[in-house]
Amino acid sequence: MHVKAQQFITYDTVDELVQVLAQLRGSGERILHIGGGSNLLFTRDFQGTLLHSGIKYIEEVSRDDREIVFRVGAGVVWDDFCAEMARNNFYGPENLSYIPGEVGASAIQNIGAYGVEVDSIIRAVEAIEVATGMPRVFEVSECEYGYRDSIFKNRLQGQYIVTAVVYRLSVVPVVHLDYGPLQELKSRGEMPTAQVIRDAVIDIRRSKLPEPSELGSAGSFFKNPVVPVEAYRQLAANYTQVPHYVVNEQQIKIPAAWLIEQCGWKGKRHGGAAVYDKQPLILVNEQQATPADIMELADLIQQSVFEKFHIHLHPEVNYI
Ligand SMILES: Cc1cc2nc3c(=O)[nH]c(=O)nc-3n(C[C@H](O)[C@H](O)[C@H](O)COP(=O)(O)OP(=O)(O)OC[C@H]3O[C@@H](n4cnc5c(N)ncnc54)[C@H](O)[C@@H]3O)c2cc1C
Numbered sequence: 001m002h003v004k005a006q007q008f009i010t011y012d013t014v015d016e017l018v019q020v021l022a023q024l025r026g027s028g029e030r031i032l033h034i035g036g037g038s039n040l041l042f043t044r045d046f047q048g049t050l051l052h053s054g055i056k057y058i059e060e061v062s063r064d065d066r067e068i069v070f071r072v073g074a075g076v077v078w079d080d081f082c083a084e085m086a087r088n089n090f091y092g093p094e095n096l097s098y099i100p101g102e103v104g105a106s107a108i109q110n111i112g113a114y115g116v117e118v119d120s121i122i123r124a125v126e127a128i129e130v131a132t133g134m135p136r137v138f139e140v141s142e143c144e145y146g147y148r149d150s151i152f153k154n155r156l157q158g159q160y161i162v163t164a165v166v167y168r169l170s171v172v173p174v175v176h177l178d179y180g181p182l183q184e185l186k187s188r189g190e191m192p193t194a195q196v197i198r199d200a201v202i203d204i205r206r207s208k209l210p211e212p213s214e215l216g217s218a219g220s221f222f223k224n225p226v227v228p229v230e231a232y233r234q235l236a237a238n239y240t241q242v243p244h245y246v247v248n249e250q251q252i253k254i255p256a257a258w259l260i261e262q263c264g265w266k267g268k269r270h271g272g273a274a275v276y277d278k279q280p281l282i283l284v285n286e287q288q289a290t291p292a293d294i295m296e297l298a299d300l301i302q303q304s305v306f307e308k309f310h311i312h313l314h315p316e317v318n319y320i
Contacts, residue, residue, distance in 0.1 A: 003042040003044060003045050003046065003291070004045045004046070005045070005046040005048065005049070005050045006029075006046070006047060006048055006049060007029075007048075007049040007050070008049070008050045008052065009049060009050070009051050009052070010051075010052045010053070010054045011051070011052075011053065011054060011055075012054040012055060013055065014055065014128065014135070014163050017051075017053075017055075017128055017161065017163065018128060018133040020051065021128070021130060021133050021161075022133060024049055025131075029048050029049050030046075030047060030048025030049070031048060031049050031051060031130065031158075032046065032048060032049075032050055032051070032158075032320065033050075033051045033052070033053075033104075033161050034050055034051070034052055035052070035053070035074075035101050035102035035104050035105035036077070036100055036101040036102050036105070038100035038101045038212060038218060038219060039101065039105070039109060039218050039219060039316070039317055039318055040218065040317070040318050040320055041218055041291065041294060041295075041317050041318065041319050041320065042291060042320050043291040043295065043319055043320060044291065046320060051161070052075070053073070053074040053075035053102070053104055053161075053162075053163070054075045055073035055074050055075045055076075055163055055164065056073045056075045056076050057071075057072070057073045057076070058070055058072050058073075058076060058081060058084060059071045059072070061166065063171070065171070066170065066171060066172060067168055067169065067170060067171065068090055068168075068169050068170075068171050069123060069166060069167070069168050069169075070085075070166070070167050070169065071126075071164050071165075071166050072103045072164060072165050072166075072167060073103065073163070073164055074102060074103050074104030074161075074162045074163050074164055074165065075102055075103070075104065076102065076103045077101075077102055077103075078096075078099055078100070078101050078102055078103055078105075078106050078111070079097060079098055079099065079100075081093065081103060081167075082094065082096060082097045082098070082198065083097075083198070085169060085194065086193075086194040086195045086197075086198040087195065089171075089193055089194050089195065090169040090170065090171060090194065091169060091170040091171075091172070091173055091174045091175065091194050092120075092121040092167065092168070092169035092170060092174075093116075093118070093121060093167070093169070094194040094195075094197040094198040094201065095113055095114040095115060095116040095176055095179075095182075095197065095201055096111055096112070096113050096114075096116055096118060096201075097198040097201045097202055097205075098201060098202045098205045098206075099111050099113060099219075100212050100219065103164075103165050104161075104162040104163075104165070105162075106118050106165065107122060107125045107143070107150070107152070107162055107165045108150055108152045108153060108162060109148060109150070109153070110145045110146070110147070110148055110149055110150050111148075112147070112148065113201070113205075114176070114179040114182055114201060114204075115176045115178050115179040115182075116176050117145070117147070119140060119143065119145035119150075121167045121168055121169060122140045122143070122145075122165060122166070122167060122168075123139075123140055123166040123167065123168045124137050124138060124139050124140060124165075124166040125137070125138040125140075125143060125162055125164075125165055125166070126138075126162070126163050126164040126165070126166070127160035127161060127162050127163060128160065128161045128163055129159060129160055130158065130159055130160065130161060131159065135163075136160065138151070138160075147223065147224075147226070148223055148316055173191050173193070173194075175191065175192060175197060177192070177197070181200075181204050182197070182200060182201070182204075184200075185197065185200055207278075208278055208279050209278075209279060209282065210276055210282060210284055215276075215284050215285070215286070216284065216285035216289075217276065217282050217283060217284045217285065218283070218317040219282065219316070219317075220256070220281045220282060220316050221281060221282060221283045221298060221315060221316065221317055222256040222260075222281060222298075222301075222302075222313040222314060222315055222316055223256065223313070223314050223315070223316045224253050224254065224255050224256045225253070225254055225256060225259075225311050225312065225313060225314070226247055226251050226252070226253045226254075227251065227252055227253075227254060227311060228250060228251060228252075229249070229250055229251065229252055231252075231310075231311075232244060232252040232254065235254070235309065239262070242254065242258065243255050243258050254311065255281075256281050256305075256313055257279060257280050257281040259305045259308075259309055259311060259313070260275065260280040260281060260301055260305060260313075261280045262308065262309075263301070263304040263305055263308055265280055265301055265304070266280040269286065270293055270296060270297040270300065271289060271290065271292070271293030271296070271297075272285065272286055272287040272288045272289030272290065272293050273285060273286065273289040273293040273294045273296075273297045274286040274297075275297070275301070283297055283298065295319075298315060301313065
């Protein structure tokens with residue numbers, strides 16, 4: 001099912017964005033800035049204006065014998081940036097290859113995969129304040145990054161539009177191969193290049209995740225819950241195989257996919273929506289799903305995980 005917005009505006013420069021914002025400010029219309037839309041669930045028609053960045057450049061800022069710094073326009077497709085960096089053997093974003101979406105959203109969402117989160121390579125985020133049209137540069141330390149979280153999703157939600165992100169990459173090999181399927185690259189003897197890691201990541205993702213062009217989804221629907229160590233111990237007493245990652249001395253992260261699978265949801269359908277059969281953390285639009293189909297399915301999953309494990313799953317997807 002399709003939903004509609006009243007108006008959709010794409011701009012190509014920061015000046016154009018500032019002008020558009022000044023016009024919209026007078027009209028009092030509701031504004032939502034989107035990227036590729038890959039983490040959004042529109043629950044109904046959007047009564048307002050959708051803004052989208054067409055700011056596209058990848059610009060080298062500085063380089064020394066260890067690091068290279070790039071400033072990248074918010075409208076650049078994230079994986080185009082990853083591809084260019086891997087081609088040049090600059091290290092940093094290769095584990096995050098093939099994540100759908102755009103550069104602007106990478107800094108809002110703090111995207112992560114295979115043991116790396118993007119805040120580890122962000123130096124600064126350039127933005128425009130919606131209320132005033134004034135520019136502001138956020139140093140990475142000001143962005144309050146956490147697991148799939150940032151100041152832009154909390155305290156400053158909807159208040160700033162990201163126009164560019166400054167990334168700091170390594171020109172010498174710095175690799176992260178601890179995540180399960182990537183460990184195999186360690187055993188090959190020689191240090192894998194950024195391109196080799198990127199290719200391996202893409203292979204893994206293609207084998208596990210639905211291609212957005214073929215089957216609609218918003219990626220991982222829920223965040224992996226982080227529970228106190230005591231709650232994990234109780235769980236492990238009943239389920240010896242429970243997978244887990246130690247966050248710190250007090251907290252353990254449990255894969256939401258495992259919890260959902262244990263509740264028997266893998267491959268199940270609800271209306272036109274379904275739980276992806278290869279990865280139960282993903283809800284897919286199999287047959288013209290309505291927003292209600294997806295929301296109801298998500299609710300049912302949350303309820304059954306809570307009933308069985310006393311753990312709350314929180315959506316990673318943005319409900320609009
Ligand atoms: C198949 C699939 C696999 C995925 N795998 C992963 C994964 O491995 N790891 C991961 O972290 N995510 C994953 N995702 C989720 C998604 O790719 C990311 O959240 C991505 O960053 C969304 O980018 P987007 O450009 O589509 O943003 P959108 O979904 O359009 O927007 C996301 C949020 O950012 C805001 N936003 C977007 N652009 C701007 C801007 N310029 N200024 C201000 N606010 C802005 C929006 O308002 C919204 O709140 C996956 C999604 C899919 C469909």
